[in-house]
Amino acid sequence: MAAxxxxxxxxxxxxxxxxxxxxSISSPKNGAAISGDSVTVMVNVSDFNLVNKLGQPNVAGEGxxxxxxDTPVPTTPGKPALSAPGTYAPTANTSFTWKNVTTGMHxxxxxxxxxxxxxxxxxxxxxxxxxxxxxxxxxxxSSDS
Numbered sequence: 001m002a003a004x005x006x007x008x009x010x011x012x013x014x015x016x017x018x019x020x021x022x023x024s025i026s027s028p029k030n031g032a033a034i035s036g037d038s039v040t041v042m043v044n045v046s047d048f049n050l051v052n053k054l055g056q057p058n059v060a061g062e063g064x065x066x067x068x069x070d071t072p073v074p075t076t077p078g079k080p081a082l083s084a085p086g087t088y089a090p091t092a093n094t095s096f097t098w099k100n101v102t103t104g105m106h107x108x109x110x111x112x113x114x115x116x117x118x119x120x121x122x123x124x125x126x127x128x129x130x131x132x133x134x135x136x137x138x139x140x141x142s143s144d145s
Contacts, residue, residue: 021048021124023065023112030128036135040097041067041108041128048112048120052092058114066117067096068109073125080117090117101132 027042028034049062066073066081067089074081082088089096090113098108109127112120 019047022046025126028130032130037101042095050092053115056115063114064092066111073109073111081119
């Protein structure tokens with residue numbers, strides 16, 4: 001019991017409450033170098049029910065994820081967290097693959113949003129910066145003949 005009280009006290013000291021929604025990018029890692037023009041972003045979500053009800057009325061504790069590439073995460077309360085076409089993708093899936101990504105440094109971020117696309121309050125997001133490199137050519141097969 002003392003351990004549970006200590007945990008709840010520590011969480012409260014960090015400005016969080018037990019059961020607060022959370023999202024973190026599990027892959028790619030910040031600073032990673034990725035070969036090729038596809039980048040798959042995978043996330044872990046806790047204390048939030050991911051549902052495929054995009055655009056429907058809000059229900060407390062449920063919604064979906066917005067994946068962003070090379071754009072700041074929209075954080076205005078009550079306003080849909082949307083950015084320019086091609087820079088975000090709304091989905092209830094815990095992974096999303098960006099295709100035709102140019103070589104160079106890129107910022108990938110994610111945000112938990114309500115069914116109506118507005119940001120979850122308190123804001124819940126994560127981001128990583130990665131370098132996309134040209135695809136490495138396949139090594140030629142050697143023959144013993």
